[in-house]
Amino acid sequence: MYDPDKRKLLSALSHGSIFFSLLGVSIAIPIVMLFVSDDPVVKENAKEALNFHLNVWLYGIIFGVLTLVLIGFLLLGILQLVNIVLPVMAILHSLSTTEQPYRYPFIFRLL
Template sequence: MNITGEQKILAILAHLAYLLGGLGFIVAPLIIFLLKKDDPFVHEHAKQALVAHLAIAVVSAITGLLCMALIGLLIVPVIAILWLLLVITSILAAIKAADGQVYEYPFIQRLISKL
């Protein structure tokens, strides 16, 4: 399969969308996922990124709520590690996308297969 530069850029954007700030890290891969259903390479990268970003957002929100009850303060280091893991794996995914390869995020493949 011949992967074009545009396909690589869209896949990289989906993985590194957290650099956009705010909800951009969810909106960008979601838009790419919905608009590129006919492109297996871009669609798969966007799906991987979307699920990874949604998972970290949900875990962060739950931790934020628990912090209000002081219970979450114990979980904050875990969330920091998960965010670091997301940054590292998304950079690896972007490198794979730039090389025209597919990347699967660790720990979330069960969720990915349902989408």
């Protein structure tokens, strides 16, 4: 049996790592969780957090290019809102439902 408190903490830390993106270490946190933890729910949450990071970066590049043609400003604003709201929802889900990993909507799953 896995420790539910440890599961909550590590899963929430994986999803919350997106808020450390300015430090440049945000993607390292879920990668470390993926390799260090033996809990399957924590591993799935870490994979989902990695997928979210990659999607946010991809959309940021696409919307940044679209900004050059003056339609990307609105899209960049929406991306910033999504970048805040979805991880908060994931953290709340990780803290309340420890037996099930959170799945971000509308992202490509590369891992």
